[in-house]
Amino acid sequence: IRAKDPGNFFFVHAGDINEGPMFFYFHGKPEMTGFNAMGLSVGTIGNHEFDLGKDVFFEALGYAEFPVVVSNLRLKDGTPAPLPEYFVKTAENGMKVAFFGLVTPALAFVTKGSEDFRPGQDLPAEAERMLSILKDEKPDAVILLSHCGLDADREIASSVAGIHAIIGGHSHTLMEEGELVEGPGGWKTLIGQAGSYARHLGVMELAVKDGAVSPESTWRVQELDASVAEDEHIAALIEPFRKELEERFSEPIADQPVDMDARKGAIRCQETNLGNLVADAFRWKAGSQVAIVNGGGIRGDQVYPAGKISYAEINKMMP
Numbered sequence: 316i317r318a319k320d321p322g323n324f325f326f327v328h329a330g331d332i333n334e335g336p337m338f339f340y341f342h343g344k345p346e347m348t349g350f351n352a353m354g355l356s357v358g359t360i361g362n363h364e365f366d367l368g369k370d371v372f373f374e375a376l377g378y379a380e381f382p383v384v385v386s387n388l389r390l391k392d393g394t395p396a397p398l399p400e401y402f403v404k405t406a407e408n409g410m411k412v413a414f415f416g417l418v419t420p421a422l423a424f425v426t427k428g429s430e431d432f433r434p435g436q437d438l439p440a441e442a443e444r445m446l447s448i449l450k451d452e453k454p455d456a457v458i459l460l461s462h463c464g465l466d467a468d469r470e471i472a473s474s475v476a477g478i479h480a481i482i483g484g485h486s487h488t489l490m491e492e493g494e495l496v497e498g499p500g501g502w503k504t505l506i507g508q509a510g511s512y513a514r515h516l517g518v519m520e521l522a523v524k525d526g527a528v529s530p531e532s533t534w535r536v537q538e539l540d541a542s543v544a545e546d547e548h549i550a551a552l553i554e555p556f557r558k559e560l561e562e563r564f565s566e567p568i569a570d571q572p573v574d575m576d577a578r579k580g581a582i583r584c585q586e587t588n589l590g591n592l593v594a595d596a597f598r599w600k601a602g603s604q605v606a607i608v609n610g611g612g613i614r615g616d617q618v619y620p621a622g623k624i625s626y627a628e629i630n631k632m633m634p
Contacts, residue, residue: 316518327355355379416459420463456479465483479528503528
């Protein structure tokens with residue numbers, strides 16, 4: 316896609332780059348290594364970047380060779396987080412584009428690791444503040460990278476004039492077509508979101524006429540299925556991490572003194588020792604009196620034999 320119009324496409328990301336076992340073991344280095352090699356232009360942060368706390372959050376961002384922007388993230392004392400609020404770049408065709416980012420105000424509710432941060436809650440007000448700052452840059456287009464969810468994106472677009480497009484995340488919405496939302500004074504903002512897990516690539520072609528979004532602007536999604544060839548260079552960069560992850564996954568991390576029953580006929584229909592263990596673990600971690608666990612969320616459909624247990628087996632139990 317970039318080769319069709321070199322210098323006039325930006326490759327962007329709307330957050331949740333880091334998550335799960337790979338993040339747990341490598342603190343963001345494999346993901347950032349891949350995105351660096353892919354030439355990511357600019358990204359923002361999602362809630363999962365905070366899963367392992369403040370130190371790992373900044374460690375992961377330190378591997379990025381591209382700007383990561385967020386405008387409504389503050390430390391718990393109220394001071395702005397030490398990250399850029401925006402990024403401006405001029406395309407080959409002379410179009411000057413400004414990017415800013417917003418993270419979900421519900422950060423504290425969706426990841427415990429964000430306890431050292433306080434996101435701004437009034438998203439339209441945060442967007443207005445950024446537009447005021449960006450006036451001095453005189454951009455031809457302003458793009459919001461939002462990790463707030465589609466409903467929040469619609470609210471921002473309908474409340475604020477001056478944002479040309481919103482590339483969204485967080486709600487994992489697969490939008491086959493773009494949504495043009497009308498805001499104050501008839502201003503229109505184009506919204507696009509490309510689902511989750513890199514199953515699709517979102518492609519926005521933004522046309523601006525007389526300072527406003529032109530009806531010629533489009534949004535589409537391209538499925539990243541088996542017909543899209545793997546890039547050998549990227550695969551080679553990531554392979555050492557994959558091998559190490561496989562090895563570390565199989566390392567024993569605890570003793571399992573008895574057989575644990577995860578057979579469907581048992582775990583979904585009656586009390587089992589594994590169901591009790593998972594519920595007790597949740598109760599212990601949350602410091603609560605009661606924990607309720609969906610038996611169908613405990614997987615594997617097998618009896619896990621007594622002995623040493625690895626992260627791989629726990630991940631199979633609770634994928």
